[in-house]
Amino acid sequence: MSATAKKRTPLPEDIIARKGGAPIVSLTCYTTPMAQIMDAHVDFVLVGDSVGMVLHGLASTIEVTMDMMILHGKAVARGLSSTMMVVDMPFGTYEESPQTAFRNAARLMQETGAGAVKLEGGVGMAETIRFLVQRGIPVMAHIGLTPQSINTLGGYKVQGRGETADALVADARAVAEAGAFSVVLEKVPxxxxxxxxxxxxxPTIGIGASAGCDGQILVVDDMLGLFTAFKAKFVKRFATLGADAEAAIADYARAVTAREFPGPEHIFADAVPGETR
Incomplete structure (x- = not known):
């Protein structure tokens, strides 16, 4: 492929075809500029409901609304040209019934241009997943630690240890048999x-799971060191942009206070023909 050739945007069937092959690369993203940066490097982008914590300062994903997911889904879509976008269904938009889930999933896809939706749950969500898939909505499942259920799970704990392992295997089998095209395994031994x-x-997509999963996902703000409110064990910092940004802001504040900024090169003369910026 030439440097200028545009790769075809992957479809859920392309993700399925990667089972057992080259690892699937994915990141969670919420903004247009970040989507533009990662577009050429990932197989799919997830617009995660973690946006509530990472960008809006909320205590958990439970407070995230449909309008928030649509807003950020639209923003991410504007930054992508060759990568599939998956959007999280927020808490309370799919649990009530398959019919409710369909209406909300259809709205998410129509208003954001997403190629698929993601929802949390295993055996208990199999009927809903099947209902959506049969009606043309590709579904990525999410089992293990499901953040929307932290109030019943007792917090952000590892899932599937000891006697609960078989139940998690049953969850994985249930979502696969229901038609999910992939499943996120979060915080699983x-x-x-x-x-x-x-x-x-x-395909299994790991986040705090195993290098043997078919793919991996992290929140981009976590791996870049932009979100530092807390750091999960499974997060590797590939950069420290948050610290870099703080240092730059401190330097800016110093320069302004010292009247070193703006300098002559940053200000405008009374009239310069043809100057626009």
Missing amino acids: AALADRITAEVAI
């Missing part, structure tokens, strides 16, 4: 993640 990856026919 590595051996269990490897077992699930081996036993289900759809």
Whole structure:
């Protein structure tokens, strides 16, 4: 492919075809500029409901609304030209019934241009996943630690240890059989993640799971060091942009206070023919 050639935007079927192949690369994203940066490097972008915590300062994902997801979905879509976008369904928009889930998923796809939606839950959500898929809505599932359920899970705890491992395997099998094209495994013991990856026919996307998963995802603000309110064990900082930004802002404040900025090169003369900026 030439440097100027545009790759075809992947479809859910392309993600399924990657099962057992080259690892699937994905990141969570919320803004146009960040989407533009990652577009050429990832297989899909997830507009995650973690936006509530990362960008809006909320205590959890439970407070995130449909309008927020649509707003950020539209923003991310404007920054993508060759990458599939998946959008999280926020808490309370799909649990009531398959019919409710369909109406909200259809709205998400229509208003954002998403290629798929993601929802949390295993066996209990299988009927809903099947209902959506049968009506043309591709679904990415999410099991293990499901952040929208932290109030019933007792916090952000590792899931699937001990006697609960078989239940998590059953969740994975249920969402795969219902038609999900992939499943996120969050905060799951590595051996269990490897077992699930081996036993289900759809790709597993790990976040705090195992390097043996079919793919990996992180929140981009976490891995770049922009979001530092807390750091999960599974996050690797690939950069420290938050610290860099703080240092730059401190330098800016110093320069303004010292009247070093703006300098002659940053200000305008009374009239310069043809000057526009």
